């Protein structure tokens with residue numbers, strides 16, 4: 001009899017142990033299906049049932065008057081706040097915002113909440129950290145798809161700890177460089193956002209992102225131009241795919257002059273063809289788009305002594321002109337730097353205003369984060385300053401939809417970028433070809449009419 005009981009207990013123990021091990025293995029090897037089948041339903045029930053307490057704790061409830069009926073007056077603390085003295089009376093109750101059923105997402109869940117009177121989405125954004133701790137999730141992001149509604153998106157664990165391989169780019173001037181924390185691809189599309197600032201402290205992943213761009217753009221019919229103010233150590237290995245490379249400020253002045261002249265040339269061409277930008281030109285006439293990669297932007301602005309003042313002023317003006325007018329004429333900027341502070345001069349501030357694409361990796365000084373992301377949500381700044389050193393490549397990105405996201409670039413080694421540069425070297429147009437003026441001045445009115453008709 002006792003042996004029987006012992007055997008049964010042993011059996012039950014083995015069954016439980018196998019079940020636990022099975023669940024562990026399922027979660028470990030196929031987290032997505034585990035999450036959808038086992039994790040999500042439990043979580044949805046728990047979020048709905050605890051919403052009142054959580055909303056109250058995070059200060060998201062409002063007092064409303066309700067009729068209250070009780071059989072035992074005085075004995076019931078009906079709302080936790082008010083004692084009911086009569087059987088039937090009107091009392092103030094903490095009302096929670098209406099919450100829909102949470103829906104599963106790739107890395108967690110999202111739920112729509114109806115705002116209570118007087119609430120704005122920012123109230124929820126401010127409570128995001130409290131909500132994340134209350135729900136024991138990695139992070140809660142708040143967005144407002146329409147007035148009166150907020151969507152709370154919770155991620156169970158940081159999806160950026162590991163990101164997978166880089167897929168090949170399919171569209172001209174568009175490169176998938178990494179993944180957003182929402183699980184969507186992180187795309188840099190120069191035709192939508194023409195100029196980008198890429199800031200970050202040393203070893204934060206700026207060059208890795210530039211490598212991802214080189215790998216993505218190398219097979220495309222575009223010209224790549226490099227300004228490598230680290231004396232050429234970063235971009236020289238990619239020279240086979242670069243149409244021009246400047247490695248010092250003196251060389252940069254010359255190359256920027258060429259770019260401004262190229263822009264004027266393209267302006268003339270567009271004017272002749274009554275086009276507003278190169279994309280309105282017929283394909284046979286359309287000049288090749290130029291992507292300008294600048295590494296160590298601050299070096300263009302740093303002044304050791306007064307003799308450099310004129311050179312800096314020239315560089316700064318030329319770069320600003322490229323940023324102001326380049327978009328229409330197919331010249332795009334991607335500027336990387338450790339520090340992009342206003343102390344570098346008004347040129348940097350003006351350039352920043354022209355760069356609507358913002359990427360802020362881990363930074364050392366708050367000013368660079370403010371300069372890079374300043375006009376976004378202040379929560380983006382907090383998030384940028386919280387990027388840990390252990391996750392290089394993680395950045396705060398101002399997306400094409402006007403929102404900000406945490407994102408991580410795919411790991412692209414220098415070796416992979418060098419390999420891509422060599423492999424597609426034959427697609428590199430020479431700088432002489434690009435700047436020779438064949439794209440404007442030498443085309444006659446008759447040629448132009450013929451080409452446009454064709």
Ligand SMILES: Nc1ncnc2c1ncn2[C@@H]1O[C@H](COP(=O)(O)OP(=O)(O)OP(=O)(O)O)[C@@H](O)[C@H]1O
Nearest residue numbers: 200201202203204205206207208392393409410411
């Ligand atoms: N997305 C990523 N995933 C994994 N490792 C990364 C990623 N991005 C960068 N790294 C690693 O982090 C290190 C620093 O990256 P990177 O050279 O791009 O930084 P950086 O900001 O350009 O630094 P510096 O300014 O000193 O040149 C490298 O060893 C790189 O391999």
